[in-house]
Amino acid sequence: MHLDLRGRRVLVVGAGSVAARKVERLVPAGAAVTVVAPTAVPAIAERDDVRWHRRPYQQGEVAGYRLAFTCTGASEVDAQVFADGEASGVWVNSADDIDHCSFILPAVARRGPLSVSICTEGTTPALASWLRGRFQRELDDGTAELARLLSASRAELRAATGSSEHPGWQEALDDGLLDAVRAGNNAWAQQRLRTALGLDSAADGTGQAHTAVLP
Template sequence: MPVDDPLFPVNLRLTGRRCLVVGGGRVARQKVEALLEAGAAVHVVAPAVSDEIRALPGVTWDERPYREGDVAGYRLVITATGDREVDRAVYLDGETHGVWVNSADDPDHCAFTLPARLRRGRLLLAVSTAGSSPAVATWLRRRLDREIGPEYGELVELIAEARERIRAEGRSTEEVDWQRALDSGMLELIREGRLAEAKERLQACLSSSSA
């Protein structure tokens, strides 16, 4: 069943924060890798923990069944056991302890859902179908993966550097016509490897905005 409640999109800062994954198989490994990518400190609980999970740097684990109360002390919990009864137990435990729980492929026992994600440096794109069709979300992410290359990450960095320079000058970044700059052909220049020219074009746009 999809999630019918309206969803509130949010990006969590998990660096150094304790997160729990319940489950030790292939899907659990994917969840562990995603949390590690976000800088989380990940612990795994499962009757059997795969060698692939054991090999991931920084991961700790307990090879045993989930116990009531295991969620306590964690910021975020993901259960990927394939067992609805375990999912339900972890979810209800999370509700009791005030911990956010996601159950893989079990929307009824989710306090939050996980979108399909695409990263390009600091640029993060997320695609969600509210749990109604993860396959469509994954399909669309693959399309975006082909269409949105590394030049978009470089564009973000270029604009971020420009914003910092403007702030350092004591100016407001709200006064700048950023959309005009972004429509100036900068992206195409970056894509062609002409980064210096892209910076010059951005500077020209910024100068005309402040004139």
């Protein structure tokens, strides 16, 4: 599940290096981040895009947020934040404390609009991180460009037919679209995709898809 955090209030309890890594992912996602901790590492204390309350967590305060992370390393604090989250319907992630998590963070490989999430249900984060590295190497500029082409064709298909559902997506992707884009042959890839989706025939009203010229 991918969450839209833009403008949503997110609480981070603790302000050490682990909390700083959470903040580094939350702020670019558009979350309105509040950190609660008596002290903070410079990576948090020196940010002007995060609100920092210099005090311990107060029982029940998680109820004012949509999502919460506790990164204190103190099990009693994790347990309190988790219990408060359960009572108020707020999802809580406790760093390295699976028993006090209502959601688990996956390892994520990203490139442009693409993301691949790897989760081991909190049992082996090292394996998830290792696999992320392998997927990250696969997500090159070609995959990001292919995503752009697919997005444009999806919008065109929806405008032409009222739906983006079509069996031709898989057919086209299995026919070497990524290799073509990686080789710089975007024109062929785009035409192959349009043909598979029936967009040429939808555009000219002939009922016949145009034949793509192979590279």
